[in-house]
Amino acid sequence: MISVEEAKRLVLDSRFECKIIKTPILDSLGKVLAEDIAASEDIPIYDNSAMDGYAVIANDVKGADKSYPITLMIAGGSIPAGKVPNTEIEPGSCIPIMTGAVMPKGSDSVVMKEDVQRDGKSILVFREVKPGDNVRYRGEDIKKSDIVLKNSEVISPAVIGVLASLGIRTVKTFQPPRIGVIATGDELLEIDKKLKKGMVRDSNSYSLSAQIMETGAEYNRYGIIRDDEEVLKKSIKKALKENDILLLSGGISVGDYDFVKDTLEDIGADLIFWRVNQKPGKPLAFFKYKDRFIFGLPGNPVSVMVCFEIYVRPLIRKMMGFEKLFRAKVIAEALHEFRNKKGRANFARVILEKKDGKYFFSSTGMQGSGILTSMVKANGIAFFPSDIGDVKKGNIAEVYVF
Ligand code: AMP
Numbered sequence: 001m002i003s004v005e006e007a008k009r010l011v012l013d014s015r016f017e018c019k020i021i022k023t024p025i026l027d028s029l030g031k032v033l034a035e036d037i038a039a040s041e042d043i044p045i046y047d048n049s050a051m052d053g054y055a056v057i058a059n060d061v062k063g064a065d066k067s068y069p070i071t072l073m074i075a076g077g078s079i080p081a082g083k084v085p086n087t088e089i090e091p092g093s094c095i096p097i098m099t100g101a102v103m104p105k106g107s108d109s110v111v112m113k114e115d116v117q118r119d120g121k122s123i124l125v126f127r128e129v130k131p132g133d134n135v136r137y138r139g140e141d142i143k144k145s146d147i148v149l150k151n152s153e154v155i156s157p158a159v160i161g162v163l164a165s166l167g168i169r170t171v172k173t174f175q176p177p178r179i180g181v182i183a184t185g186d187e188l189l190e191i192d193k194k195l196k197k198g199m200v201r202d203s204n205s206y207s208l209s210a211q212i213m214e215t216g217a218e219y220n221r222y223g224i225i226r227d228d229e230e231v232l233k234k235s236i237k238k239a240l241k242e243n244d245i246l247l248l249s250g251g252i253s254v255g256d257y258d259f260v261k262d263t264l265e266d267i268g269a270d271l272i273f274w275r276v277n278q279k280p281g282k283p284l285a286f287f288k289y290k291d292r293f294i295f296g297l298p299g300n301p302v303s304v305m306v307c308f309e310i311y312v313r314p315l316i317r318k319m320m321g322f323e324k325l326f327r328a329k330v331i332a333e334a335l336h337e338f339r340n341k342k343g344r345a346n347f348a349r350v351i352l353e354k355k356d357g358k359y360f361f362s363s364t365g366m367q368g369s370g371i372l373t374s375m376v377k378a379n380g381i382a383f384f385p386s387d388i389g390d391v392k393k394g395n396i397a398e399v400y401v402f
């Protein structure tokens with residue numbers, strides 16, 4: 001049996017080759033950029049108005065005020081966005097200009113329409129502007145040749161907007177791994193079947209697939225496989241051909257019908273570790289097979305989800321190119337006592353709350369590894385390391401926030 005820290009290290013030390021693919025920008029949301037993006041032009045490429053108003057020479061309206069309006073002559077028709085003006089502004093004159101329109105020659109600022117009263121061929125200006133007021137300058141957002149986006153940047157809607165503004169249709173991203181999910185157990189029922197004594201519906205392959213989906217990786221469900229070595233071997237082989245990571249739930253403990261570990265070793269998978277000094281999820285196993293990774297996850301519905309959170313998700317994120325692999329964690333204070341066995345690490349499902357700038361946590365209730373609703377109530381997992389015993393009210397612990 002190994003420690004939580006050792007198990008995490010062994011999983012994350014895994015070597016793999018990153019696959020990089022060209023992705024249309026709208027399909028790249030949530031993925032990680034696998035190249036630097038340099039701007040091929042200035043954005044914007046021309047000085048333009050930030051307001052609907054009048055392009056002026058700031059010096060002409062110096063001192064303008066409600067009680068001291070200044071008159072300017074309108075030198076030409078209004079400049080809409082998208083047109084290049086051919087009128088030039090001379091001292092004492094102005095031109096109506098719309099937001100985004102090119103600044104006419106001679107002007108250096110824009111007075112807002114709201115600060116002006118139009119009177120036929122002239123305007124009264126009620127507020128002064130400084131040179132540059134309400135003007136957006138060429139290159140003020142992005143300068144040509146600047147590295148606007150760096151390799152490893154997570155692609156957000158704003159990143160996609162910047163790519164679009166630079167005229168970039170596709171970008172290089174890290175290809176998310178494909179992840180196979182196999183639920184093992186003779187007692188498992190498809191979810192549309194009626195429950196019978198002795199049987200449970202397969203919830204693990206659903207919660208796992210959803211956890212995979214949440215990472216942005218691709219999942220492939222292989223449904224329920226009976227506790228039979230030959231059947232298991234066949235589906236494992238098929239899933240290993242089609243995926244980069246394979247997750248098996250159940251059958252990895254020491255029961256009479258737990259065949260997953262032997263079957264994997266039979267196929268030639270290398271066991272990296274089996275059994276971790278933790279609760280829930282002690283039977284967790286990790287294997288490598290050629291360039292594939294295999295997790296033998298415990299069958300209990302809470303254990304399966306917690307092991308995914310702690311070990312599988314960070315590996316998936318690493319393969320997806322993320323620099324940040326783990327959930328944010330906070331230091332929080334226990335609101336009540338937690339019975340906790342010394343000598344074994346514990347991941348408790350907790351409700352985390354913030355009061356006066358401090359975090360506190362309380363139990364979601366029954367902590368059994370079959371109480372799946374505890375995962376619904378939880379917004380955090382508190383980590384109690386193996387060297388502490390009972391957690392007293394007021395003691396502090398690290399809590400992973402979801
Ligand atoms: P095992 O690790 O195979 O001994 O399973 C441990 C516990 O988890 C048993 O109570 C199983 O019935 C339950 N279990 C195993 N697989 C699943 C699954 N796919 N969905 C829901 N419960 C499961």
Ligand code: MG
Binds near residue numbers: 184185227257299
């Ligand atoms: Mg089983």
